Amino acid sequence: MITDKKIGVLMGGLSSERDISLRTGGLVAASLIKKGYSVVAIDIDRDLPRRLINEGIEVAFIALHGKYGEDGCVQGLLEVMGIPYTGSGVSASAVCMDKLLAKEILEHHGISTPKFSALRKSEAGEPPSMRYPVVVKPCREGSTIGISIVSDKKDLGAALDNAFQYGDTVLLEEYIAGMEVTAGIIGDKTLPLIEIVPGEGFYDFKTKTTAGMADYIVPARLSSRVTKDIRDTALRAHRALGCCYVSRVDFRVDPAGQAYVLEVNTIPGMTDTSLLPKAAGEAGIGYDNLVEMILSSAFIEKQ
Helix, strand or coil: HHHHCCCEEECCCCCHHHHHHHHHHHHHHHHHHHHCCCCEEECCCCCCCHHHHHHHCEEEEEEECCCCCCCHHHHHHHHCCCCCECCCCHHHHHHHHHHHHHHHHHHHHHCCCEEEEECCCCCCCCCCCCCCCCCEEEEECCCCCCCCCCCCCCHHHHHHHHHHCCEEEEEEEECCCEEEEEEEEEEEEEEEEEEECCCCCCCCCCHHCCCEEEEECCCCCCCHHHHHHHHHHHHHHHHHHHCCEEEEEEEECCCCCEEEEEEEEEECCCCCCCHHHHHHHCCCCCCHHHHHHHHHHCCCCCC
8 A cells, every 4th residue: 555655755856947846846745645645755966865765765756857857867766776656767767858869769650750850069060951940959858948949040059059058969850830739648548638828939948837928728729630649649659658657748730730749758747837737637637636646656567
């Protein structure tokens, strides 16, 4: 029985997404306490192994985002320590965090994703030629941190400099005009699709983490055919990348109804502005029950 075990909610961490992780973790911890679990909230640092031992943690609920938390590092540590943990395993976590590798796997499985090329900081010469507008994004960051949409070649240099602050590899991706849609997955089922309508500009970090800066339409305003296609594609992407139990698959949908996978998030946010709880709510799954369902994934074998 999980209720008999001491649960550590791992939050905060060392990444650029620390603040949003603290919000997610605080809400998750409060929810589990409300449900009667024995919970310790742990703001992690490089002393995590000692903290886990001293607190007697038997199960880890991972509420981390970004580097060292969502990329397989913490998952590997927990594997070595023999502590069950929520969500995807080491390999799937690492692959989904690496946008270049994830897109290559998606393409291998015949899953549509925007055309792309990679640029490494160590490489000399001009960036590859692409049709504008182009999306410039760090290869290993989340929450749209470091992302720019560039409409003119003269602005590309500044966008690259911005993205290279977050890693040595940058992805240049075809911009897909149209609708932004996300598909949450719990177990082997997709939740109702959410259409994201930013108040202005694009759906960047500030917009997605600030209440009132975007409208969320659930279910998304799509035909039944396109809706089914996106839900099926989300599950295919989830499985192709080896994800376990919970994920959120982000799409762009062009005016013709063609959907393109942007990325797969293995630890979706669980704050008051987060998308997975919104989709679950539309499906009749309350926040506390959603948290408890995710907790159950700690005892599912990882790939």
